[in-house]
Amino acid sequence: MNKENDIKITFDDINSKWKKCKEDLKANISSLQYETYIESLTLVDVTGDTAHFTVPYDFFINTLETKLYNDIKDVLVKNTEHHFTLAFHVEGEYKPANINNISSVSEKRNGISVENEFKSNLNPKYTFDSFIIGNSNRMAYAAAVAISDSPGNAYNPLFIYGNSGLGKTHLMHAIGNQILKNDPTKKVLYVTSEVFTTEFIDAIANKKNNEFRNKYRKIDVLLIDDIQFISRMERTQEEFFYTFCSLYEDKKQIVISCDSPLNKIEILEDRLRTRFGWGLIVDIQVPDFETKVAILNRKASENSIDVDNEILDYIANYTSDNIRELEGVINHLSMSLMQGKEITLNLAKEALKHYQKSDIHEIDASIIIDSVSRYFNMSVEDILSKKRTKELVFPRQISMFLCRDLTNMSYPDIGKAFNNRDHTTVMYACEQISKQINTNPELKHIMEELKRNIIV
Secondary structure, three states: OOHHHHOOOOHHHHHHHHHHHHHHHHHHOOHHHHHHHHOOOEEEEEEOOEEEEEEOOOHHHHHHHHOOHHHHHHHHHHHHOOOOEEEEEEOOOOOOOOOHHHHHHHOEEOOEEOOOOOOOOOOOOOOOOOOOOOOOOHHHHHHHHHHHHOOOOOOOOEEEEOOOOOOHHHHHHHHHHHHHHHOOOOOEEEEEHHHHHHHHHHHHHOOOHHHHHHHHHOOOEEEEEOHHHHOOOHHHHHHHHHHHHHHHHOOOEEEEEEOOOHHHOOOOOHHHHHHHOOOEEEEOOOOOHHHHHHHHHHHHHHOOOOOOHHHHHHHHHHEOOOHHHHHHHHHHHHHHHHOOOOOOHHHHHHHHHHOEOOOHHHOOHHHHHHHHHHHOOOOHHHHHOOOOOHHHHHHHHHHHHHHHHHOOOOHHHHHHHOOOOOHHHHHHHHHHHHHHHOOOHHHHHHHHHHHHHHHO
16 A cells, blocks of 8 residues: 555545535646536545445436546646545435535535534535526415524425425425525425325334434424325324424424315324414416526536527427426436537437426317317307407417427417417417416316317
8 A cells, every 4th residue: 555545534524625626637637527526526525435425416426536537636636645546426315424514515505604503404406596487486485585584483384385396395495594594503304295204103103202202392494394194194293283382382483284275184183283384375386488498507507518598498398397307307417418418409308208298299279179169168169269358368368378298389389370469469468367377266177178278
């Protein structure tokens, strides 16, 4: 072994020099490689002669091992005078041998050192800054910000509901991260209700009920995701009831997420249902076209790729409303770019094969108008006519909105399909329906039913 390896080097030693290592890498590799891979690379542990790093995505590891391994190793040798073997892991899948190493990386917030910090299970990537605000989530976002500024006082508990993949989990992590940023001494815990249930069962089996209760009842903020999981679980509901009451009485903040409205959770004890509604109930709806484009823009920027607006518009039109799918498409394009491919509309269409709405490519204005006319029991001719009675204007506006939402038609194209109406008329119709969806549950239900009828 080399003499320099006879000298034991600690995690703190190498971590203190990692910033200089990154500066050297920035000067030696391409800006795309640096921004994509090195900026997201986090040193988490040193075991013997192995330096352990985490990355946000598993497909990063191949590039780091095959193309950037020697570059990283060289700067480590240069700055530490120590030879290392490098190991790369996906975030959340590696547990440092010395758990205190995690604290050394990030447990200093706002200049305050935090010793023995409570394990929060928070993802640092999910912040308010990285959350895209739109009409679909504006109220939920505002409530989350208010809570982070004054936990335990504003909107306690906060109950957030909405379909999977719309940003509930992101918002919960953002609340926790902001609270810790404001006050690093707070004990914040993010956990899914499935994990809560599993830990409760283990506590019963191993006679560690007191330890379990101390963990959950002596924290400042509880962020519990997917509460619907505990429906039908009588003992888990009972335990969570007492946990909830203990935290609430101590003025500790509780945030709950669910995939359905409170009144739709099956077999949930009335006492829990009542208490979940004590604070504020907000929903996150499916993102509109503009919000989806904004999300795509942000994701493309994070991946350091340049995508034409035409391509982003196409992706927004031809993907589902699930934000994770939007991110998946951009990740696909990013990988293609790394392989030397040019990001074109055809490449985007290829990437969309795994994410497209069912049969969305076959939908046109005539199909939408026909479906709406049948739903409202009127003729297609009535919807296309110049008549402006209330009974006709409303279905006509819905038809225009759906044409914009379910196809890649421009406003002028939609206007032509509706008996050569001006594009400003279409824009106004889409704007009116978009506003009403956010405030009118009945209209929201109608739109969901119409979409199902059209897409099937």
